[in-house]
Amino acid sequence: QVQLVQSGSELRKPGASVKVSCRASGYSFSSYSMNWVRQAPGQGLEWMGWINTKTGNPTYAQGFTGRFVFSLDTSVSTAYLEISSLKAEDTAIYYCARDSALSKVTIIEYWGQGTLVTVSS
Amino acid sequence: DIQMTQSPSSLSASVGDRVTITCRATQDIRDNLNWYQQKPGRAPKLLIYDVSNLDTGVPSRFSGSGSGTDFTVTISSLQPEDIATYYCQQYENLPLTFGGGTKVEMK
Numbered sequence: 001q002v003q004l005v006q007s008g009s010e011l012r013k014p015g016a017s018v019k020v021s022c023r024a025s026g027y028s029f030s031s032y033s034m035n036w037v038r039q040a041p042g043q044g045l046e047w048m049g050w051i052n053t054k055t056g057n058p059t060y061a062q063g064f065t066g067r068f069v070f071s072l073d074t075s076v077s078t079a080y081l082e083i084s085s086l087k088a089e090d091t092a093i094y095y096c097a098r099d100s101a102l103s104k105v106t107i108i109e110y111w112g113q114g115t116l117v118t119v120s121s
Numbered sequence: 122d123i124q125m126t127q128s129p130s131s132l133s134a135s136v137g138d139r140v141t142i143t144c145r146a147t148q149d150i151r152d153n154l155n156w157y158q159q160k161p162g163r164a165p166k167l168l169i170y171d172v173s174n175l176d177t178g179v180p181s182r183f184s185g186s187g188s189g190t191d192f193t194v195t196i197s198s199l200q201p202e203d204i205a206t207y208y209c210q211q212y213e214n215l216p217l218t219f220g221g222g223t224k225v226e227m228k
Contacts, residue, residue, distance in 0.1 A: 044220075045222075108210070109176075113164055
């Protein structure tokens with residue numbers, strides 16, 4: 001069965017960086033695109049962007065350019081989200097979420113369990 | 122960007138009640154509309170895709186309808202396990218956008 005297992009909660013100070021991992025299993029990793037979705041505490045879902053797992057080409061939503069980087073290690077079927085120069089407002093749960101398509105994003109079929117990133121001094 | 126507006130933002134209903142949640146898009150999104158269910162403390166889960174197609178394992182008491190800019194998801198007979206927040210999401214254009222969510226509580 002399809003599983004997306006994310007790395008554990010992180011606590012960082014403002015200005016630091018964090019890298020969240022998302023290990024996929026149960027399907028061909030490079031056959032489906034991967035989305036990243038943010039959920040601030042008590043808030044709704046916000047789409048951050050996606051990465052084509054075949055080409056490695058990332059697409060970022062407005063507001064997630066510059067400090068946010070999507071990457072892959074296809075040898076271990078893992079997607080990564082790295083956030084640099086962390087701010088308090090980056091405190092949120094970050095989800096990786098597999099799409100039903102490869103070269104576009106449409107239906108988010110499977111979600112990781114989420115990784116809580118807390119930014120606090 | 123296409124904005125998605127859900128109503129109501131929350132509702133309280135009894136077991137067995139019929140519950141309807143609406144989602145309105147700021148432009149025609151054809152049938153490019155999905156619904157997700159998020160239970161407290163859990164990741165979201167796909168509920169309905171392409172307006173009216175239930176994902177695998179979703180009970181038949183859930184249904185979706187609509188086209189263009191106005192969509193609904195209906196729970197025909199609310200069950201305790203349906204307590205959750207429901208989100209619509211469009212994929213007509215990037216960025217993907219979600220509605221603000223509708224929190225369903227038990228009366």
